[in-house]
Amino acid sequence: MDQLTPFERGLLEQFRKLASEFDQSQSASEELSGKLADWSRAISKRQTEIETRLKQVEATQTRLTEALDTQNSSTSRLVEQVNRLLNALKS
Numbered sequence: 001m002d003q004l005t006p007f008e009r010g011l012l013e014q015f016r017k018l019a020s021e022f023d024q025s026q027s028a029s030e031e032l033s034g035k036l037a038d039w040s041r042a043i044s045k046r047q048t049e050i051e052t053r054l055k056q057v058e059a060t061q062t063r064l065t066e067a068l069d070t071q072n073s074s075t076s077r078l079v080e081q082v083n084r085l086l087n088a089l090k091s
Helices: 007-088
Strands: none
Touching: none
């Protein structure tokens, strides 16, 4: 090291500084990458939960629609029967 000129020492010091900054940048990048991976897993989990809940809501909606269709049909038949009775009483 004693054989280096001041210029070479300056260049070497700049290189060391750049290497240190690179290490810090790489560390920050790895930390950010880890956080992004965690966030991605959390979003994926939440998306799966939402999809599951949506399927449950759709199934409930289907059951309710079927129940309303059945009720509507029963009500229509009842109204028809009442109308027939009323017509029979009028005759």
